[in-house]
Amino acid sequence: MKKYTIAAYAGAILLFFSAWWLLAKAVSLPIIPLPELVLATLGRVFFQSIAIHGVYSLWRIMAGLFLAIAVGLPLGVLLGYFPKLDKVLSPVVYLTYPIPKIALLPIVMLLFGVGEAAKILLIFLIVVFQVIVAVRDGIRLIPAETYYPLNSLGASFYRIFCDILWPASLPKFITAVRVAMATAISVLFFTETFGTQFGLGYFIMDAWLRVNYLEMYAGIFVLSLMGLVLFGIIDLLERCFCSWQYK
Amino acid sequence: MIEIHDLTVRYPVDDSFYKALDSIDMTIPSGGTCAVIGPSGCGKSTLLKVLAGIIQQYQGLVQIDGSAINPSTQKIGFIPQNYGLLPWKNVVENIRLAAKIKNTSSRGKEALDPLLQLLGLQGLEKRYPRELSGGQQQRVSLARAFFLQPDVLLMDEPFSALDAITREEMQEVFLSLWEKYAVSTVLVTHYVEEAIYLGQQIVVLAANPGRIAKVVDNPLFGGKDIRNQQEFFEMELFLRNLLKQNGGLA
Numbered sequence: 001m002k003k004y005t006i007a008a009y010a011g012a013i014l015l016f017f018s019a020w021w022l023l024a025k026a027v028s029l030p031i032i033p034l035p036e037l038v039l040a041t042l043g044r045v046f047f048q049s050i051a052i053h054g055v056y057s058l059w060r061i062m063a064g065l066f067l068a069i070a071v072g073l074p075l076g077v078l079l080g081y082f083p084k085l086d087k088v089l090s091p092v093v094y095l096t097y098p099i100p101k102i103a104l105l106p107i108v109m110l111l112f113g114v115g116e117a118a119k120i121l122l123i124f125l126i127v128v129f130q131v132i133v134a135v136r137d138g139i140r141l142i143p144a145e146t147y148y149p150l151n152s153l154g155a156s157f158y159r160i161f162c163d164i165l166w167p168a169s170l171p172k173f174i175t176a177v178r179v180a181m182a183t184a185i186s187v188l189f190f191t192e193t194f195g196t197q198f199g200l201g202y203f204i205m206d207a208w209l210r211v212n213y214l215e216m217y218a219g220i221f222v223l224s225l226m227g228l229v230l231f232g233i234i235d236l237l238e239r240c241f242c243s244w245q246y247k
Numbered sequence: 248m249i250e251i252h253d254l255t256v257r258y259p260v261d262d263s264f265y266k267a268l269d270s271i272d273m274t275i276p277s278g279g280t281c282a283v284i285g286p287s288g289c290g291k292s293t294l295l296k297v298l299a300g301i302i303q304q305y306q307g308l309v310q311i312d313g314s315a316i317n318p319s320t321q322k323i324g325f326i327p328q329n330y331g332l333l334p335w336k337n338v339v340e341n342i343r344l345a346a347k348i349k350n351t352s353s354r355g356k357e358a359l360d361p362l363l364q365l366l367g368l369q370g371l372e373k374r375y376p377r378e379l380s381g382g383q384q385q386r387v388s389l390a391r392a393f394f395l396q397p398d399v400l401l402m403d404e405p406f407s408a409l410d411a412i413t414r415e416e417m418q419e420v421f422l423s424l425w426e427k428y429a430v431s432t433v434l435v436t437h438y439v440e441e442a443i444y445l446g447q448q449i450v451v452l453a454a455n456p457g458r459i460a461k462v463v464d465n466p467l468f469g470g471k472d473i474r475n476q477q478e479f480f481e482m483e484l485f486l487r488n489l490l491k492q493n494g495g496l497a
Contacts, residue, residue, distance in 0.1 A: 145327050149391075152299035152325035152401070153348045154318030163344065167335035244335045244375045 030213050042218040049203070050222050056198040058226060060116065061188050064123025065177070072128040073173065076135025077165055086136065093132060101125040102187055105194075114195025122191055127180040131173065138172030139165055171245055174238045178231065185227045200226070249275040249298065249399060249431055254307035256293050266456035267293040271307070273450055273462065278429040280468070282446025284436055286490060290457025291435040292328075295401050298433060299325040311399050322349055324397030324430070328404045330388040332376040338387050339372045345395040362390050365427075366420060382413040386420070393424050400425075402434040406441060418444055439486045443467055443479060451486065453493035460493040 017035050024034045042050070079086040079093075105122060112118040142164065150160055192201025200223045207216035239246070254271040257264040268290040275281045283291050296302040297309055300318035309316050311323075324345065325331070332341050342359065363369050366386040376384055385405065392400055405421070406414040418441065425432060436442050442449050447468045453460040467473045467482060 145329055145331065146333070148296075148299065148301055148327050149325055149331040149345065150348065151301045152318050152323045153345055153395075154300070154320070155348045159348050163333065163336075163348075167333070242335075244337075244377075247375045247378045 033214055033217060037214055038217040038221060041214040042221060045215060045218060046222075050200075050218060053198055053200045053203040053219070054222055054226065056196075057188060057192065057200045057223070060119050060192075060199065061123060061184055061226075061230070063116075063120045064184060064188075065127060065181075067120065067124045068127035068131055068180075069177070071124075072131030073135055076132045076173075077139060077161065077169065079132065080136040080139025080169070081165060093129065097129045097133065102190060105191065109194065119188070119191040119196075119199075122187055123184045126183050126187055127177070130176045130180040134172045134176030135169045138169035142168050171238065171242045174234060174242065178234050181230055181234065182227065185223065185230075189223065248277045248312055249273075249281075249433065250308065250310045251298075252308040254294075254297065254305060254309055256290070256297060256302060256305045268297075268305075269456040269458045271457075271459055273459065275431055275433060275448065277312070277431055279447050280425065280432040280434070280445060281448045281450060282434055282436055282442035282465075283450045283452060284439065284442045284486065284490070285452030285457070285460075286454045286493065287437070288457075289452040289454040291437075291452060292403055293457065294452075295325075295403050295433065295435050298399070299323055299401050301325075321399070322395055322397045324392035324395050324400040326388045326392055326400075326402045326405055328407070330376075330384045332384055332387055332391075334376050337373050337375050338368060338379070341376070341387055342390045342394050345391050349395060351395070359394065362394055365424065366390050381409055382417060385409065385417055389417075389421065389424060393428055393430075396428065397430055400430045400432040402432065404436055405434060407437065414441075421445065439483050439490070440474075442486065443482050444473070449486065451489050451493065461489055 020035045024032045079089055101122060104125065105118075108118045108122055108125075112121060146164060146168070147160065150163065155163070188199070189201040189204070192199035193205045196202050200219050204216055204219035204223070207213070207219055251271055251273045254268055255266065256268040257266050259265075271294065273281070283294060285291055293302065297305050298311075298316065300316045300321075300323060311321055314321075316323075333344070336344065339359070342362075363372070366389060368383070368386055368390060371379065371383065376387070379387065388405075406417050409417060422445065434445060436445075443465060445468075446465055449463040449465050451460045451463065452458065463486070465482070467476070467478055470476070473479050
């Protein structure tokens with residue numbers, strides 16, 4: 001199984017680079033450079049300039065993510081477990097959920113400045129709703145019978161949380177983070193094109209304006225790689241903590 | 248001892264109430280077993296949920312060993328219809344769960360190992376419920392209940408989902424555990440045969456609203472090889488007729 005997975009991924013990577021290479025050859029324009037040139041540039045400028053931008057981007061996305069989890073997880077658990085609370089708060093969640101958070105960028109920047117706070121806040125706003133809704137729905141789906149043995153033991157809310165709510169909603173929660181992550185990276189890119197001199201978004205746009213397409217591609221490559229690694233970590237966490245699902 | 252006096256349970260349905268149980272009276276002596284049998288919708292499961300402390304809105308008196316039902320202070324072992332195993336916990340974690348919640352987790356391997364052996368669960372300790380057959384899951388739920396050393400054991404259709412051969416085997420396993428640990432047991436079933444085999448006392452319920460049709464003291468309980476005796480068939484026929492008169496045979 002493992003060998004097969006590695007082979008499949010290697011195949012996909014090969015396919016991706018072949019397609020890129022063929023396209024570059026066919027178009028033969030500076031706007032689509034050959035992959036080997038991009039990789040060579042990346043090797044040259046990574047520690048020189050890209051690394052520090054990558055660190056900034058990673059910090060913003062992690063901070064936004066942790067903030068969203070810290071707020072969204074407990075809120076989702078409470079809404080899922082106490083239907084009365086859900087009745088009161090659901091309309092609020094539903095009314096605010098479909099607002100495209102990216103459109104709030106100007107407001108967030110006016111209120112919180114162009115610094116780190118605004119960028120992290122925007123990522124937080126995008127991820128937090130998905131976490132709340134996924135965790136709440138995950139807990140709602142738990143059949144009533146699951147609680148019976150614990151109820152008949154007089155289990156405290158803390159024990160019910162540890163033994164039922166947390167493990168039952170964990171897979172849904174992880175999926176929500178995974179889905180939200182892709183959006184969060186896009187938003188990150190967007191926010192980094194304003195009011196900062198650090199971050200991969202800035203690096204990519206700056207290279208574009210300097211008409212340095214090779215560096216621009218190197219930046220896109222690193223941003224994509226960052227997304228891939230984050231996805232991989234989330235998968236790994238799921239395999240680790242939700243292994244019962246795969247039995 | 249379990250005492251139930253004038254127990255009535257109503258469920259809210261839309262704007263009115265549905266009476267699930269009506270003036271139930273019964274007594275189960277300490278260390279005894281009681282099989283509750285009746286047509287579907289007669290409130291068998293409701294009765295069990297009251298005893299388990301899951302339904303707390305009821306009228307009447309329900310006591311275990313002289314005090315009202317309270318899951319926090321009493322040790323109630325409850326095995327629901329689907330065995331109540333948590334899919335994210337492996338066999339040993341599931342077995343220890345009840346004792347852990349009751350803070351008797353100090354009971355270690357020396358208590359667990361004989362139980363695993365008796366139930367034939369060795370080698371399955373690290374498996375998850377979905378990797379087990381129905382019979383194995385049932386064994387785990389029995390292990391959990393007996394590891395807790397409960398004051399009272401409640402079982403809701405415990406062997407219904409099993410095939411006929413596994414069911415008889417599990418009934419044997421249950422009886423041997425029950426003899427060893429001597430715990431007062433109430434089980435709900437819709438199998439007449441199972442009621443005769445496992446119930447010292449057999450309570451026949453009638454439906455709409457759920458009420459006691461008859462309480463039968465079962466002289467056959469605990470006898471050797473009773474399934475092949477004439478009296479067993481006579482008792483089975485007698486109970487079947489009782490059930491028919493009281494709202495059909497489930």
